[in-house]
Amino acid sequence: EGINYTILDSVERIGEYAFYKNTVLTSVTLPSELKSIGYSAFGYCEKIEFLEVPDSVNSIEGYAFSYMSALERIELPEILDKLGNGTFSNCSSLKSVSIPAGGTEILRFTCTGCSSLESVKIPDGIKELPNTFTGCASLISVIIPDSVINLNCTFLDCKSLTDVII
Numbered sequence: 001e002g003i004n005y006t007i008l009d010s011v012e013r014i015g016e017y018a019f020y021k022n023t024v025l026t027s028v029t030l031p032s033e034l035k036s037i038g039y040s041a042f043g044y045c046e047k048i049e050f051l052e053v054p055d056s057v058n059s060i061e062g063y064a065f066s067y068m069s070a071l072e073r074i075e076l077p078e079i080l081d082k083l084g085n086g087t088f089s090n091c092s093s094l095k096s097v098s099i100p101a102g103g104t105e106i107l108r109f110t111c112t113g114c115s116s117l118e119s120v121k122i123p124d125g126i127k128e129l130p131n132t133f134t135g136c137a138s139l140i141s142v143i144i145p146d147s148v149i150n151l152n153c154t155f156l157d158c159k160s161l162t163d164v165i166i
Contacts, residue, residue, distance in 0.1 A: 002026025002047050009033060014041045016061070023047065030054050037064045039084070046070055049093075053077055062086055062107070069093060072116075076100050083110050092116060099123055111136060122148070129154045141165075 006029040007014070016038035019025060026047045036059040042048065044067045051065070055077040062084030065071065071091045080100045088094055090113040097111060101123035108131045111117055117136045122129070122143065128150040133139055134157055141163035144151070148166075155161055 005029070007031050007034075012036075014038055016040055017043070019045055021045075030057075032056060035059070037061060039063060040066065043067055050074070053080075055079060058082070060084060060087055063089065066090055081105060083107065085109055086112065089113055096120065099126065101125060106130075106132060108132070109134065128152075131156070133158055 003024050004027045005025060009031045011031050012033060012035045014037045018038065018041045020040050021044040023046055025045050028048065030053060032054050034054050034057050037057060039061040040063040042065050043063050046069045048068055049070045050073050052075045057077050058079055059082045063086045066086050066089040068091050070093055072093045072095055078100045082105045085107045086109040088111045089109050092115050094114045095116050096119045098121040106126060106129060110132045112131060112134045115137045118138050118140055120142055122145060124145040124147050126145065126148055129148060130150065131153045133155050134153060137159045139158045140160050143165045
């Protein structure tokens, strides 16, 4: 049995390491006016399977959701401007990620080691994908928009990748 937690609506920022290594937390309801999620805020929360990030969030710092081994699905807002380094790194159950359209900046290792990741949606406007999907052994197909100009080690060790459309 785990813990379900609802964060108060008055909270605008979840600070770094706020729920780090909380091994009993099974679900979190984020406030509708939340603006940012700090460094490693939910890192190693191993029992959360789904997380809905409200549309008000515009910045997710590095490793915010890393090593969430049960996380299968996450819904990101459309106004998100930044995904920090390693945001979803080693989320071994994560099956798909849909990166929002707009001015999203994707930093290094965003989905590194997401061994169950099968599909990813990359919107037009993204310019670089540095080391973004390294070690995503289940990734099969990716469509890369014309806006991408740098694919540095992007698909390193993606053993199932058979279809890349550029």
